[in-house]
Amino acid sequence: MSDFDVTAADSIDLARLRRFVAVAEELHFARAAKGLRISRQALSATVIELENELGTRVFVPGASPTQLTEDGAELLTHARALISAQEQAEREQKPEAPASLRVGFVPGVTVSKWARIWGDRLPDHPLEVVGVAQGEQEAALREGRIDLCFVRLPIDRTAMNAIPLWQETPVAVVQKDDALSLLETISPADLAEEHLQDGSDIDQAVDTLALVAAVGGATIVPQSIARLHHRRDLVYRPISDTEFTEIALAWPAGTDSELLEEFVGIVRGRSANSSRGVAAAEPERRAAAKPARKTTAKKPAAKQQPARQGKGRKPGARRGR
Incomplete structure (x- = not known):
């Protein structure tokens, strides 16, 4: 019975343990090296270092295909637990993603x-x-x-x-060479003799317009839909007396x-500046930033001098008789 102490792996860095686990799960050095994106030689060197450090064989020497020893199988279980615990700790320490x-x-x-x-x-x-x-x-x-x-x-x-x-402007869509294409605005009366393709299913509008292009007639859709599915062989014209969407x-x-x-x-x-989140705090910030108004004593009103007679006369001027 082996005296291997699996807890000795607790001091080994997880990068090397992950390489061991990759080989142990694949039981194939070349495939494991490819999955890890390292050379097969580097992977083999890591396993040799690991065995020397633990003092035991983790893979059966010379076995083809690759096989784990009893100590290797015990190490695989322990290594998986160590890796899982580390990943869980990283998830718990990871800050929450910002609200979206x-x-x-x-x-x-x-x-x-x-x-x-x-x-x-x-x-x-x-x-x-x-x-x-x-x-x-x-x-x-x-x-x-x-x-x-x-x-x-x-x-x-x-x-x-x-x-x-x-509101969306309703438009009538017709073939480019249809006589209605010559009109600037189409009325429901103009469509009386046209075969109307049902355009009420907006999600199928591209198929409806293709049908108009193929067999003629007309369809009524919002202008935004006509623009979205624009075709060179079709034209659309505003239609009067029709409900807006x-x-x-x-x-x-x-x-x-x-x-x-x-x-x-x-x-x-x-x-x-006027959004709800900002507006609530804005008056408080303005109030805090605004200095208190200084109160200054008012100057006493100047005493009124009695009006002088002859105000406005030039000095030395005589009053006329």
């Missing part, structure tokens, strides 16, 4: 302006921007996949907070946070 915010947007919405302002004002808090299918906009918010979302109304307002932002910023009720309020403020145009 996840913002979704449906097709046709561009959020780069607000993301840029966020980066300037809150560089220590990452902003994750996520594209969301319109059909998933409410589910993504309910399930917590995103914190806020630029949505296309309508949505269920009973469980969502929503701030309407802007509306974009809003929405988030689940009861999930307000400081970061969420900051982003809402940015979207609503609130300046950096």
